[in-house]
Amino acid sequence: MYHKQIEQLVMLQRIDGEILTLRTELDNAPQEIQSLEKRHQDAETARNVVLEKLGYLTDQLKRLENDMEEDHVRLRKSKSKMMMVGNSKEYHAMVREMDNLEKLNRSRDEEKAAFAEELERQTSAEQEVTAKAEAVSKELEVARAGLDERMQAARKRLDVLAGQRKEACKVLPPPILSRYEFIRSRLPNPVIVSVDQGVCAGCNISIPPQAFIELQKGQQILSCPNCQRLIFWVQHIAPQTTPEEGKDAKA
Template sequence: MIQDIDTRFDAIQREKGEIPKEIEKLKGDLDLLKRAMEQDLSTLEELKETRRKAERELEEMEPRFKKSKSRLNEVKSNKEYQAILKEIEELKELISQKEEMVIGCMEEIEIQEKECATNNLRWEESQREFQIKEQESSQRMREFDEEVQSLSGRRGELSQQVDQDLLKRYDSLRIHLKGQVVVPVIEFVCQGCHLGIPPQQYNDLIRGDSLQSCHNCNRIIYWGGDEG
């Protein structure tokens, strides 16, 4: 009975240990998502800056283009005319390159903005999930604490009813051994260490008039019947 309570204590302890790890993992996922979002946002900013720069350059080219065109009317030689024509062609080429760049930027900005919006939705959802998980976890922690308290009470009551020497032995075994301290022996085999016990001791166990412990693992043993 006391052992049942202690087994439950151990289980609670294990589960309580897992809860912070789960929370920590979720937090790590959130941080990753946050970093991805920041990365996408900065990519978006870079695209916008590239677009602004290209637009400024286009604005600056406009007067140069007009000036070259008006100079065409004032030329005196064919050579000069050809030179200005070439200049105008080059400017035209440059302008169309910049315009294409602006259009390309705008398309990428649109894609990137959608990505950021999706990220935001996912972020909000993940945060909601995290908060729910966190609340559930602290609720579970509280329930565990309540259970531990009531188990402690019951253990106290039971402790007063059992043989005090046996309890002492049990408690000191519990400190050194992991898991069950009181185990059955089934068909000569101790279920704690899975090693055999001598036939004489086995007969004593079946008679059940003395307290026995396993010579291999020291656990307190009792006869568990002959069926596995």
């Protein structure tokens, strides 16, 4: 009688433990997706920053090239005009103008080289951030697909467990079941725990020797004086492997 009830309570505990694990998983799953979405957004933002820089640099390079082209035209015109100047005063003025144009061109060359260098740097940065953004995007896609699958499996399993729980509750005497439910509503999981070598597995504290002797007699269902959980002597129940269904749900 006692042993059967303890066994049924332990079975109920297993069912409730799995239900709790599944519910936690269902609650946490959307958060995983959210944090992935955040990472995806950050990667896209980083990519846009680099793209903006690239656009700016490309524009600047084009502008410089236009300016340089105009200067070349001006320089050519000045050279041909020089052939036609009448006096040395005009001639010196022309030489100065050409000098200035050449200097300007040289500084533009340097500016252009600096822009080209930066453009190269940003181009490789762009490749990097694009690869990163694509990787996160793929990860997110896989996670979303996996999430739906996992949620569906978890809900299905929860339905099965609800049925099993109903059956397990049916065979327990009402006073014992209500004791179980009372503890379940007030303490964090688990409700019923083993006592091994006088130590409660729920709170890891030794129960008094007299209580341990009572427990070993196996006549009535006792509670741990410290944590109030239902207790059973570990040797009263054959060590059992995890229920098969439990393994399936986790796989």
